[in-house]
Amino acid sequence: MAKTLSELRVLIDSVDQELLTALNRRAALANEVGELKRHDGSPVFRPEREAQVIHGLQSANQGPLKDSSLALIWREIMSACRALEAPQRVAYLGPKGTYSEEAALRFFGSSIQHVPCTNFDEVFHAATSGAAEFGVIPVENSTEGVVTRSLDLLLNSPLHIVGEISLLVRHHLLRTQASLEGIEVVLAHPQALAQCQHWLTTHLPHAERRAVSSNAEGARLAAGNPAWAGIASERAGAEFGLHIAAQAIQDEAFNRTRFVMVCLPAVMPAPEASGKDCTSLVVSVPNRPGAVHDMLVPLKQHGVSMTRFESRPARSGQWEYFFYIDLQGHPSEPHVAAALQDLRGICAFYKVLGTYPLAD
Numbered sequence: 001m002a003k004t005l006s007e008l009r010v011l012i013d014s015v016d017q018e019l020l021t022a023l024n025r026r027a028a029l030a031n032e033v034g035e036l037k038r039h040d041g042s043p044v045f046r047p048e049r050e051a052q053v054i055h056g057l058q059s060a061n062q063g064p065l066k067d068s069s070l071a072l073i074w075r076e077i078m079s080a081c082r083a084l085e086a087p088q089r090v091a092y093l094g095p096k097g098t099y100s101e102e103a104a105l106r107f108f109g110s111s112i113q114h115v116p117c118t119n120f121d122e123v124f125h126a127a128t129s130g131a132a133e134f135g136v137i138p139v140e141n142s143t144e145g146v147v148t149r150s151l152d153l154l155l156n157s158p159l160h161i162v163g164e165i166s167l168l169v170r171h172h173l174l175r176t177q178a179s180l181e182g183i184e185v186v187l188a189h190p191q192a193l194a195q196c197q198h199w200l201t202t203h204l205p206h207a208e209r210r211a212v213s214s215n216a217e218g219a220r221l222a223a224g225n226p227a228w229a230g231i232a233s234e235r236a237g238a239e240f241g242l243h244i245a246a247q248a249i250q251d252e253a254f255n256r257t258r259f260v261m262v263c264l265p266a267v268m269p270a271p272e273a274s275g276k277d278c279t280s281l282v283v284s285v286p287n288r289p290g291a292v293h294d295m296l297v298p299l300k301q302h303g304v305s306m307t308r309f310e311s312r313p314a315r316s317g318q319w320e321y322f323f324y325i326d327l328q329g330h331p332s333e334p335h336v337a338a339a340l341q342d343l344r345g346i347c348a349f350y351k352v353l354g355t356y357p358l359a360d
C-alpha cells in the first residue's frame with residue numbers, strides 16, 4: 001500500500017539525519033586535510049580534485065537526481081568544507097548582483113569572502129596585492145566576442161588562470177515600474193548594451209544608452225530615477241527592489257559569457273591534470289609571410305586540438321599581434337608538452353596564461 005504524506009515525511013527526516021551525520025563526517029575530514037595543508041603550506045583550494053570528486057559522483061550516479069544537480073550540490077558542500085580550512089577571498093566586478101559575482105559563486109560556492117571591485121583593473125590589482133586571493137574576470141561572450149580589457153590585462157599580469165566557468169547570461173530591463181513607458185535613459189555595462197542593441201533599437205529607439213561600470217551599477221542607479229532603466233540580471237533586480245519591465249532582452253537567446261579565475265602562482269600553483277583540461281597561452285610571431293601557419297604546425301604534428309584562437313594588436317604600430325590560444329590538454333601529457341616546446345621555439349613572445357580543468 002502507498003505511504004501517506006506523514007509517513008513519507010518521517011522517512012525524509014530520518015534520511016536528513018543520516019545526511020547530516022555524513023556531511024559532518026566529511027567536514028571533519030576536510031578539516032584534517034586543512035591541518036595537513038597548513039603544515040606543509042600547500043594550497044587550500046584544489047579545483048582539479050574537486051572536478052574529480054564531481055565527475056566520480058556523476059559516473060556513479062544512478063538517479064533520480066540529475067548529474068547537473070549533483071554538481072551544484074557538491075559545489076556547495078565542498079565550498080563549505082573548504083571554508084573550514086580557510087574561506088577564499090574572491091575579487092570580482094561588483095556591486096552585488098553582477099554576473100561576475102554569479103560566476104564567482106558558481107565556481108567557488110557561496111562560502112567565500114566577497115571583494116567587489118569597480119572595474120577589471122581593480123580585480124587584477126586586488127588579486128596581485130593580496131587584498132584577495134582570487135579574481136574572477138569575463139574573457140569572452142558568445143554574442144560580442146572577446147572582452148578586450150581582460151585579455152590585455154592577462155598579458156602583463158603575474159596572475160595565472162586556474163579555472164573557468166561559462167554562464168548563460170539573460171539580461172532583463174529593470175526599473176521602478178513594470179512598463180516601458182517614459183524611459184529616457186538605459187544604463188548598463190557597454191558589453192550588455194551591445195548584447196541588447198537590436199532590442200533597444202526596436203523597443204526604445206529614443207532612449208539614451210548610457211555606459212556605466214557594471215550592469216548592477218546601472219540597476220542601482222535606475223532604482224533612484226523613474227525615467228531610467230538598467231539592463232541586468234534578475235538577482236540585481238531583486239537586490240535593488242526593481243521590476244522587470246522586459247524579460248530576456250539579449251539579442252541572442254543563448255547568450256553565454258565565459259569567466260576565468262586568476263590568482264598568483266604563490267597562492268595556488270597550476271592545477272594538476274584532471275583528465276579534462278585546457279591550457280591557455282599568449283604568443284606572438286615575427287611579422288612575415290607564413291608565420292601564423294608555422295605557429296600552428298606543432299599543434300597539428302603532436303595531435304593537440306586548439307579550441308580558441310584570438311588576436312589582439314601588439315600596440316607597436318607595426319601591425320603586429322598577440323595571439324591568444326586555448327589548447328585541449330595539460331602540459332603533464334607528453335604530446336601537449338612536446339607541442340608547447342616546439343611552439344616556444346618559434347615564437348618571438350610566449351607566455352602560458354594557465355592550465356586548468358575544463359568547465360562541464
Ligand SMILES: C=C(O[C@@H]1C=C(C(=O)O)C=C[C@H]1O)C(=O)O
Pocket residue numbers: 029030033044045046047049050053077078079081082085
Ligand atoms: C578537502 C580538500 O580541500 C579542498 C576541499 C575539497 C573537498 O571538500 O572535497 C577538495 C579539494 C580542495 O579544494 C582536499 O584537498 O582534499
